[in-house]
Amino acid sequence: MTTPAPPRQYWLMKSEPDECSIDDALAAPGATVPWTGVRNYQARNFMRDAMRVGDGVLFYHSSCPEPGIAGLAEVASDIEPDPTQFDPESPYHDAKASRDAPRWLLRQVKATRKTRLISLDELRQVPELADMTVLKRGNRLSITPVTEAEWTRILRLMDQPAA
DNA sequence: GCCAACGTTGGC
């Protein structure tokens, strides 16, 4: 008896386009980038415990003039230690982390498509997306789960002209 | 640059 493959899950992952935009990710070798810099335990635990290779990713641009979903990607590797935690020169350096006991993890993320930018304002106008974590007031989590219904609705939005 | 919201730290 074989174990059925777990259903595909979906995530929204925030990236500052100054650091890594969807264009940067698509231009990387294999269109794949290491998702460095996650320094929040809840987001780390999503990567560690819940993500599976092949999960769908909404590539979100944050802390920029036009925040919103800018493309699609997928989870492309198992977890690895985030090397920036060991680098004293890095803004993500963590003095309490060691190679023997890494605190922070990453996964490789493979960009698959740049889309038209779906702004926060546009997302907020879609009733079916009202419960999305990223739209909740005060939300700061850089990785949040997305339901299949939300994923499907957003894909549909992407293929129609801006409202 | 402001500031609301929230996570983390550390004294007790």
Place this chain on the structure above:
DNA sequence: GCCAACGTTGGC
């Protein structure tokens, strides 16, 4: 284990 102070995030 509580909770005030502090730091960070991220939209505006």
